[in-house]
Amino acid sequence: MAISPLAGKPAPKEMLVDLARLEREYFERQPDLGDPNQLVSFGTSGHRGSPLRGTFTEAHILAITQAICDYRWSQATDGPLRVYAESFQGQAHLDAIVNEAQDIVSHALLRE
Numbered sequence: 001m002a003i004s005p006l007a008g009k010p011a012p013k014e015m016l017v018d019l020a021r022l023e024r025e026y027f028e029r030q031p032d033l034g035d036p037n038q039l040v041s042f043g044t045s046g047h048r049g050s051p052l053r054g055t056f057t058e059a060h061i062l063a064i065t066q067a068i069c070d071y072r073w074s075q076a077t078d079g080p081l082r083v084y085a086e087s088f089q090g091q092a093h094l095d096a097i098v099n100e101a102q103d104i105v106s107h108a109l110l111r112e
Contacts (some may be wrong), residue, residue, distance in 0.1 A: 017052075025051035027058050040064060058108075065108040 031038035031054050038054045040063055046077075049055025068081065085101065087094035 022051055024101055025054075026034070029053070029054050029057050029059075031057060031059055058104075062108050065105060069109075 029051055033039070035054070036051075037092060040060050049060070051057050072078070072081070083101065085097050087097055
């Protein structure tokens with residue numbers, strides 16, 4: 001595999017993401033249920049998508065959380081649910097990912 005000419009350099013401005021837009025799209029955008037690309041799907045590394053493409057939004061997290069709760073209930077499973085996370089950028093990055101994930105799932109569970 002060839003090394004990218006961008007390796008070790010700051011990303012060019014045109015490649016940067018508007019984080020405010022990304023967050024807004026995450027909370028406000030509703031997936032198009034007629035578009036198979038916007039439905040929840042899983043691969044070997046979990047669901048991959050972007051709020052900017054309608055492929056990873058709060059609606060996806062709510063659906064996944066509901067499906068997990070419904071399945072556990074149907075199997076009479078209670079007790080803690082453990083979720084695995086990893087980072088190749090060190091413990092501080094992993095801690096940030098875990099904290100953000102806990103906030104997102106807690107928000108999903110507490111929605112009315």
